Amino acid sequence: MLLAQVNTQLADISNNLIYSAMTVYTLAMFAQMFEWTFGAKGGVAVRSRQQATLAEAVSDSADAAKGVRKVSVTVASQSGGTTTLTRTALADAGATTVTSGRGDDDGAPADGPGPAGTSEKADMAGRIAVSLTVLGLLLHAGSVITRGLSVMRWPWGNMYEFSVAFALMMVGSYVVLLATKKNVRWLGLPVVIAVLLILGVAVSMLYTDSEQLVPALHSYWLGIHVSTATICGGAFFAAFVATGTYLIKDRYEHRIAAGLTVRASNLMDRLPASSTLDKLSYRINALVFPLWTFTIIAGAIWAEAAWGKYWEWDPKETWSFITWVAYAAYLHARATAGWRGRKAAYLALLAFACWLFNFYGVNIFITGKHSYAGV
Amino acid sequence: MSDTKTSPQPADAADPDAADVERLSTAPAEDADVPVGIGFVGWLRWFWRQLTSMRVALLLLFLLSLAAIPGSLVPQEGPNQETKLAAWKAAHKGVVPLFEKLQLFDVYRSPWFSAIYILLFISLAGCIVPRTWQFVGVLRAQPPAAPRNLTRMPVYAAWRSDVEPDAVNAAAHALLKKRGFRVAAGKGSVAAEKGYLREVGNLLFHFSLFALLIGVAWAGLASGTANKLVLEGQGYSNTTTQIDDFYGSQFYGINDLDSFGFKLDGFTAKYQESGPQTGTARQFTANVRYWVGDDATKLKKSTIEVNHPLEIDGSKVFLIGHGYAPVVTVKNAKGEIVYRGPTAFLPTDANMTSRGVIKVNDYGTDANGDKVQLAFQGYFLPTAAENFDRTGPISLFPAPADPQLVINAYAGDLRTDSGVPQNVYQLDDKAMTQLKDGDKIAKARLKVGQTWELPDGYGTLSYDGYQQWASFSVSHRPGNSIALVGGIAAILGLIGSLFVQRRRIWVRAVAGPDGRTLVEVAGLSRSESARTAEELAELAVELQDDAPAVDEPSETDTEDAPAAADSPAAAAPTAPETKE
Numbered sequence: 001m002l003l004a005q006v007n008t009q010l011a012d013i014s015n016n017l018i019y020s021a022m023t024v025y026t027l028a029m030f031a032q033m034f035e036w037t038f039g040a041k042g043g044v045a046v047r048s049r050q051q052a053t054l055a056e057a058v059s060d061s062a063d064a065a066k067g068v069r070k071v072s073v074t075v076a077s078q079s080g081g082t083t084t085l086t087r088t089a090l091a092d093a094g095a096t097t098v099t100s101g102r103g104d105d106d107g108a109p110a111d112g113p114g115p116a117g118t119s120e121k122a123d124m125a126g127r128i129a130v131s132l133t134v135l136g137l138l139l140h141a142g143s144v145i146t147r148g149l150s151v152m153r154w155p156w157g158n159m160y161e162f163s164v165a166f167a168l169m170m171v172g173s174y175v176v177l178l179a180t181k182k183n184v185r186w187l188g189l190p191v192v193i194a195v196l197l198i199l200g201v202a203v204s205m206l207y208t209d210s211e212q213l214v215p216a217l218h219s220y221w222l223g224i225h226v227s228t229a230t231i232c233g234g235a236f237f238a239a240f241v242a243t244g245t246y247l248i249k250d251r252y253e254h255r256i257a258a259g260l261t262v263r264a265s266n267l268m269d270r271l272p273a274s275s276t277l278d279k280l281s282y283r284i285n286a287l288v289f290p291l292w293t294f295t296i297i298a299g300a301i302w303a304e305a306a307w308g309k310y311w312e313w314d315p316k317e318t319w320s321f322i323t324w325v326a327y328a329a330y331l332h333a334r335a336t337a338g339w340r341g342r343k344a345a346y347l348a349l350l351a352f353a354c355w356l357f358n359f360y361g362v363n364i365f366i367t368g369k370h371s372y373a374g375v
Numbered sequence: 376m377s378d379t380k381t382s383p384q385p386a387d388a389a390d391p392d393a394a395d396v397e398r399l400s401t402a403p404a405e406d407a408d409v410p411v412g413i414g415f416v417g418w419l420r421w422f423w424r425q426l427t428s429m430r431v432a433l434l435l436l437f438l439l440s441l442a443a444i445p446g447s448l449v450p451q452e453g454p455n456q457e458t459k460l461a462a463w464k465a466a467h468k469g470v471v472p473l474f475e476k477l478q479l480f481d482v483y484r485s486p487w488f489s490a491i492y493i494l495l496f497i498s499l500a501g502c503i504v505p506r507t508w509q510f511v512g513v514l515r516a517q518p519p520a521a522p523r524n525l526t527r528m529p530v531y532a533a534w535r536s537d538v539e540p541d542a543v544n545a546a547a548h549a550l551l552k553k554r555g556f557r558v559a560a561g562k563g564s565v566a567a568e569k570g571y572l573r574e575v576g577n578l579l580f581h582f583s584l585f586a587l588l589i590g591v592a593w594a595g596l597a598s599g600t601a602n603k604l605v606l607e608g609q610g611y612s613n614t615t616t617q618i619d620d621f622y623g624s625q626f627y628g629i630n631d632l633d634s635f636g637f638k639l640d641g642f643t644a645k646y647q648e649s650g651p652q653t654g655t656a657r658q659f660t661a662n663v664r665y666w667v668g669d670d671a672t673k674l675k676k677s678t679i680e681v682n683h684p685l686e687i688d689g690s691k692v693f694l695i696g697h698g699y700a701p702v703v704t705v706k707n708a709k710g711e712i713v714y715r716g717p718t719a720f721l722p723t724d725a726n727m728t729s730r731g732v733i734k735v736n737d738y739g740t741d742a743n744g745d746k747v748q749l750a751f752q753g754y755f756l757p758t759a760a761e762n763f764d765r766t767g768p769i770s771l772f773p774a775p776a777d778p779q780l781v782i783n784a785y786a787g788d789l790r791t792d793s794g795v796p797q798n799v800y801q802l803d804d805k806a807m808t809q810l811k812d813g814d815k816i817a818k819a820r821l822k823v824g825q826t827w828e829l830p831d832g833y834g835t836l837s838y839d840g841y842q843q844w845a846s847f848s849v850s851h852r853p854g855n856s857i858a859l860v861g862g863i864a865a866i867l868g869l870i871g872s873l874f875v876q877r878r879r880i881w882v883r884a885v886a887g888p889d890g891r892t893l894v895e896v897a898g899l900s901r902s903e904s905a906r907t908a909e910e911l912a913e914l915a916v917e918l919q920d921d922a923p924a925v926d927e928p929s930e931t932d933t934e935d936a937p938a939a940a941d942s943p944a945a946a947a948p949t950a951p952e953t954k955e
């Protein structure tokens with residue numbers, strides 16, 4: 001195997017890009033803080049924008065009357081309330097959906113309107129924040145790519161590179177959620193703050209120059225196993241933020257229901273309803289679990305090629321297994337034991353703690369066979 | 376459907392088929408009842424029910440992850456772990472007896488760890504075998520007929536139409552069929568179900584865990600690993616007499632070794648030569664020629680690298696280490712060669728500062744005519760430091776830029792004949808005395824080609840050069856493919872189990888008292904997914920092609936305020952009496 005030379009020019013570009021990304025993320029963070037602050041002044045709308053457009057569309061279609069098919073589906077929610085989902089289609093256009101939205105009635109807490117509330121100014125700040133986050137993501141991705149190109153290998157061979165890739169996946173998960181039109185702008189601030197922390201630690205404490213890999217990492221499994229691991233990490237993190245927010249919001253809603261005093265209601269009311277948060281975190285976790293299973297199996301296949309045994313209870317393997325079992329317990333609890341809500345949420349937090357320890361703790365405190373040059 | 380109980384009771388009790396209708400999973404229902412029939416059998420049954428309950432499954436899963444933790448913090452017994460384990464034990468003397476009692480040095484083979492996963496798997500078997508039968512029953516049966524009161528279902532829609540009820544039902548039947556539902560026509564209603572793959576996936580996932588377990592168990596029972604250090608230019612054949620260490624198992628002993636061999640033609644190591652990571656390894660390659668069976672003349676060329684083992688005849692040969700072997704010639708006082716050859720030294724750090732012992736068994740007799748043996752202990756330094764004042768003898772770089780040998784000498788009895796197996800890398804100095812130069816310990820620092828005149832007339836040692844060695848582990852592990860198939864099946868099963876929704880949809884069209892047809896559609900799914908509502912809405916919209924809604928004043932009301940007043944009862948004025 002021929003060892004490529006390190007292209008220092010590209011390595012330097014990679015370093016500059018990561019600093020640029022951090023700067024842009026910092027600006028995005030400020031824009032988000034603006035959004036949250038201005039949004040508070042705008043007052044809290046009872047109905048979300050989505051609902052507003054729904055009302056508009058429905059009255060429009062009422063005008064068009066003829067040739068319109070419309071169905072309102074009553075959806076009973078967990079908490080006993082009901083919501084309705086309305087779907088309207090033009091008769092001639094086959095099953096073309098014109099609008100689809102949700103309304104709610106009685107009791108069940110509704111999703112908040114998001115950080116911007118009804119303030120135009122805050123909404124503008126929020127849009128700027130999203131644009132900046134996307135720009136940061138591009139710079140960040142550029143840094144990872146140039147780093148890889150500078151040594152012509154997968155850019156996750158040591159802890160610095162792995163941290164940077166993990167942070168990239170965190171922002172990536174957030175942007176993917178935004179792109180799928182999920183109501184997740186509120187997620188932006190915690191994501192950007194965490195990403196800045198991780199990148200800060202990476203560039204200041206974990207930094208290693210771009211170099212070739214130790215022989216143990218010369219394998220195409222590095223591309224498969226480690227990239228899926230980072231994707232899982234980013235998505236698990238998004239689910240973790242949703243879970244944490246769920247716990248806070250759920251307590252808040254309960255206090256309101258019980259007539260107790262609440263704090264920060266201005267902020268709380270702008271967040272999605274606890275049931276929405278709960279579902280969001282479950283969906284992300286459930287979506288990632290098969291990928292995490294794949295990551296572990298891919299790791300086992302690699303271990304078989306590298307060490308002769310696919311499972312040796314190496315600390316990294318052990319903690320991946322612990323994380324896997326913890327997430328399995330969480331899914332089990334939700335699927336069958338009727339452990340919804342808070343109890344399941346605590347399990348999800350525990351599972352994420354295992355993941356985090358597997359990444360940072362095991363590399364730093366325990367020496368195993370997993371080799372990371374530089375730490 | 377039964378009409379016997381109509382009193383306002385909790386819904387499930389009132390509607391005897393409700394439990395059946397709402398059962399969308401073969402997951403066992405929870406019950407924590409105390410034993411019914413007291414007595415041994417009663418307790419046994421209770422115990423079995425507890426063990427196979429979801430609560431206990433959850434508890435066992437939790438325990439399993441907890442139990443796995445200590446093994447990641449304390450070094451574990453196993454091949455090539457001896458030094459690490461010994462070092463840890465030496466550093467934590469106080470807790471060693473306790474830890475040994477708790478089997479914390481062999482967690483994953485300990486009875487308590489095994490107990491947890493064995494219980495988990497018994498629980499799993501007790502859970503999924505009945506579930507599988509039940510599911511087969513479900514597949515044989517029709518989707519359950521529409522419950523009397525459709526408004527009670529989680530998602531519901533209704534409208535009036537001028538189309539005949541039978542025609543609506545027929546249209547619904549065709550529509551659902553087209554959308555891939557299993558459909559059963561009922562009396563004035565249609566029942567449909569979809570998403571059986573969820574249950575299939577879930578069962579497949581849990582079954583595949585057994586496949587994984589069997590693969591792992593089989594590997595544990597029938598695999599073996601042999602370690603061997605080979606010098607450049609030397610050969611190795613996979614037989615009892617040649618291996619250094621062997622770790623076998625019940626069904627793979629030292630006599631079952633696959634028959635093959637190989638010659639190590641050369642070993643290449645490359646290291647980073649500049650920058651902060653100087654000395655970090657970049658490449659290790661062992662060039663070999665191997666043979667299969669007994670015929671060592673038919674050789675095939677190959678290379679063995681980290682991550683790229685050589686597969687021969689049921690075994691895999693892994694490159695696990697490398698090092699240097701200084702070549703020396705020892706002559707006695709008469710100038711006769713008493714020892715000549717390479718001796719493998721073991722690396723002690725990343726720069727390949729290597730330590731070892733050269734044992735001269737056949738030295739002969741000393742000046743007094745007594746039988747004596749010699750030993751040389753010391754370091755091989757591939758790139759020796761300028762001076763050792765502060766550091767002791769160390770190497771600064773792993774490649775041999777300035778290979779030096781730093782040794783001292785012993786004379787006496789090596790005790791190799793004592794019958795106790797000896798570690799070739801360690802010196803048993805109980806019956807040896809270290810040679811001295813006057814008061815000081817005699818030692819030499821040699822460059823290639825230099826000769827050391829030994830004190831007390833013992834002769835000379837010349838340092839002729841060095842060779843490289845590589846160490847291999849030869850591993851025979853069956854059961855990998857079972858585990859791999861299990862793993863792949865687990866992922867596929869999970870995907871089915873987590874991404875497929877199992878749901879039921881019912882359509883009922885009946886003639887109302889006003890002569891118009893009331894069309895009701897309702898749906899139910901396991902998890903409250905937004906998709907169920909959307910699917911129902913789509914279906915209803917499509918159904919309106921065949922059963923157009925008639926405009927009614929009340930409908931305009933709901934259009935203006937879709938968020939309010941659309942309670943099930945209002946939307947279905949003539950539905951059979953609602954119980955809420």
Ligand code: HEM
Pocket residue numbers: 325327328331332335336399400401402403426427428429432436495496498499500501502503577581584872873
């Ligand atoms: C060996 C350890 C086990 C693991 C890793 C495991 C993992 C999982 C996972 C990840 C799910 C989620 C799938 C979903 O949400 O649909 C699940 C569901 C389930 N598991 Fe397990 N499980 C294990 C043992 C058991 C045992 C011992 C039982 C029975 C006592 C059991 C019964 C079930 C049931 C009934 C479901 C839900 C089925 C449904 O959603 O319809 N599992 N399991």
